[in-house]
Amino acid sequence: MKAAGILRGGTIPAIAVVDRTGTVVGWTQAAEELTGYPATDILGRPIGTLLPSDGQGGEPPGTHLPSTGFMEVRRRDGEVVIVRTEAAPLTLDDDAGTRQGFWLVSAIAAATDLSTSALLESLISSFPIAMAIWDKNLRCVWRNEASEQLGDGYPYYRNGRSLTEPIEGIDTEAVQDAMRKVLADGQPVIDREAHWSYEGQERALSISLSPLVGADGRPLGVCSVALDFSNSKARDRLKLLREASVRLASTLDVRKTAQELAELAIPVLADYMTVDLCEEMLPGAEPLQRLAASEAGIPVFRRAGMASVHDGVPESLWGRNEAVFVPQGSPFMEVLHTRRPHFEPVLDTSPGTWLDLNPDRSRTMRARGVHSLIVIPLQARGDVLGVAAFARTSNPAPFTRDDLLLAEELFARAALSLDNARQYTRERQTALALQRDLLPDGLSGTDTVEVASRYLPSDRHKGVGGDWYDAIHLPGSRLALVVGDVTGHGINAAATMGRLRTAVRTLAYLDLPPDQLLTHLDHLMAKDARGFDVTSATCLYTVYDPRTGRCTMAAAGHPPPAIVTPSGDVTFPSLPAGTPIGVGLGTFQSHDLHLPAGTLLALYTDGLIETRHADLDTGMARLGDTLARAASRSATLECVCTTVIGSIVDDTPEDDIALLMARIQA
Structure with a gap:
């Protein structure tokens, strides 16, 4: 062909x-x-x-x-x-x-990768950031147009030229050493300050080097980013963008991101700044009350962030989370409709302007000496998320076009962070609602088995996980207890959890032994898998028979239960190893135990015992110690659950946690 x-x-x-x-x-x-x-x-x-x-x-x-x-x-x-x-x-x-x-x-x-070049150019159009790609021989194979703005003082920014070639008057040994180190260890060099002297002028550059890694994981070259900050103003602005990249990416909370953004701009860019977001950006807020047509304005936004060089932000008429009333014909509505920034370096406060439409705002702005204004739309993925306003009061200099470019660059980064936070919050709330609907409501035991449970979602993932628990009443006063954990997080994991819980209940009503139930469940899930994205789950299924005192259990890649004897000893039975549900192998075996009256049984998911700082064995030992102390106090089962969670789990668990406890009655 x-x-x-x-x-x-x-x-x-x-x-x-x-x-x-x-x-x-x-x-x-x-x-x-x-x-x-x-x-x-x-x-x-x-x-x-x-x-x-x-x-x-x-x-x-x-x-x-x-x-x-x-x-x-x-x-x-x-x-x-x-x-x-x-x-x-x-x-x-x-x-x-x-x-x-x-x-x-x-x-x-x-x-010649046109799409990559265009993307790079669009990202750096606001600042003279020189970018280049160097191969393993330190030869320049790509550079952007901004590299030409550095002038003749940096002649090695030429396609085809190698840093190893001698250049009169310029020493590149330090840069060569830095690039070779990046190629050797794969570790980037961030914000390395370099000073150059060319034609009697001192130049200062911030240089960052990142390895260009091939599809096979081996280094192919180095990507360099250089920014000339020879004057202090440029240095402050570089620091602002650098700090914004770190701080705005550190949270998925919409309100916190908006406040971080407002605080970042003070005082480098403005003396007073506000971030007002559309209602849908702030889930959980009270719906905005619409005003009558005769009123001066309508609440279009809600204040999410604000900062000022003055204590208490006296320039703001509204506090955080309050509705912001915006008159028609104001720059805020103009920006919302046109999606273009409003740039007013000298604010016109004379009669007949938009300020007449809002006397309270007008009086406050005059009293505080607001003389220069920028209003920027917050846009991400085609949606307008809100507006941000920059004002100068104490700084007598009006805003310049460079200030406008900096504000747009700052908010281009912020809008993506805010939109990510919005999508995360929306998906998380949807998944939580779905999971709460799918988990058992009003879990009950029997005359011979008391049960209690806890479920804690994690805040460190892109959504809730697929942890679940259940107590199923069987003929002959028997009780089945089950806990499971679906891999992954988000809506798909919650939905898969719901299907598995339903399947377990259906199979339990067929009165299957634990090993056979897990085998059928494994085959059902393997058959239901789509494409190459095969979801798996771990599961522990137990059946307690009060007539014999026997508890039969089987595990599918799940940690064993904790058993507290009436004397207070804690053991973890050695169950036959089983593959996770969804593999399709069906290698499960049942294990029998005798549980006398007074025995405490704890079933849990790995989020309770495993963290980044502790492995499973350490976590199980900690759980055993906690159970021994809690059970010895003759506390109710609900109190034992509360004690276990309070003693082991931090305020922000690293993974979802399901805990199901049962106490054998006389």
């Missing part, structure tokens, strides 16, 4: 088709132009032919399969170029009509 390219010079992707063994079976004209290999020389050969040898006895060329990411390609003339590849599975019919699996691979040279 051979197809002609539409464009020349590598401006369209090179396309190849590779079979499951890594052999090239399709080749385009663009691929020939990129690599120098005509179709007649490459068809039937391993795709690994195009990979340069690492000289370390790496994987044989014939075993290489396509992948997505950056990698090096060796052209026919021996030159090595960095390309970005994308690989996708492809199904085709062969000559016999049999469907076969292949890979469709597209590649484009990094120096």
Whole structure:
């Protein structure tokens, strides 16, 4: 298969088709132009032919399969170029009509990757940030237009020029050493200050170096970012953007993000700043009360963040979380409708302006000396999330166009952080509501078994998890207890949890032994899996028979229960190992125990015992100690649950926690 390219010079992707063994079976004209290999020389050969040898006895060329990411390609003339590849599975019919699996691979040279270049340019259009990509020989293979603004003092920012080439009057040894270190250990260098002298002028640069890693995990080169902050104002603005990147990405709370944003801009950019968000951005807030048409304005926003150089933010008529009344014809409504910033370096406070529509705001602004104003729309993914206002009072200088550009850059970052927080909050609330509806309401035991439970969602993931528990009444006064944990978080995990809980109840009513129940559950879940994203779950299922005092249990990749004897000893029975639910192997065995009256049984998910700082064994030992102390106080089962959670769990658990406790009565 051979197809002609539409464009020349590598401006369209090179396309190849590779079979499951890594052999090239399709080749385009663009691929020939990129690599120098005509179709007649490459068809039937391993795709690994195009990979340069690492000289370390790496994987044989014939075993290489396509992948997505950056990698090096060796052209026919021996030159090595960095390309970005994308690989996708492809199904085709062969000559016999049999469907076969292949890979469709597209590649484009990094120096001509138009989409990447355009993205980089759009991200840095507001500031003269010089960016470049260097290969392993420290040769510049790509640079942006902003690198030219650094002037002739940095001549090595030229495509094809290597840092190792001697340049009169310029010493690049320190930069070479730093780049080689990044290539060697893969650790980025952030905000390294460099000073240069050129034609009698001192220049200061902030340089950051990041490794460019290929699809195989090996370093291909270095990406450099350099910003000239030779004057103090530029240095302060760089610090503001740097701090914004760190602080705004550290939380998924909408209100906290908005307040962080307001505080960041004071006093570097403004003396007074507010962040007002649309109602849907602040879940849980009381609905805004609409005013009559005769009133001066309508509440369009709610104040989410504000800051000032003056204590108490006296410039603001509204406090945080209060509705903000905005008159029609004001810059705030203008920005909301046009989605363009309002820039008023000299605020017009004379009669007949928009300030007449809101006398209270007008009096406050005059009293506080507001003389310059910028209003920016907060936009993300096509939606307007709110508006932000910057004002100057103590600083006599009016806002400049550079200030407007800085404000837009700051809020371009902030809008994405706020939108991420909004989506996280919305998904989390939806998943929590779904999970609460799916978990048992009003869990009850029997005359011979008292039960109590706790469920704690985590705040450190992109949504709640799939932990669940249940108590199922069976014939003969028997009681089944079950806990489980679905992998993953969010709505999908909660929905999967609901299906599993329903399936367990259905199978339990068939009066199946624990090992057979888990086997059927495993087969059902494996059969229900879609594509390659196979969900799995752990589960512990027990059945207690009060007539015999026997408890039969089986585990599917789940930690064992904790058993507190009437004398206060705590043990963790050694259950036969079982694979997680969803694997489809069905390797489960039941285990019998005798539980006399007064025995305490605790079933739990791994979030209770496992953290980043403690493994399962340490967590189980801690749980055992806590149970021994709590059970010895003759407390109610509800109190024991409260004591266990309060003693073991932090304010923000790292994972969801389900705890189900049972006490055998006389």
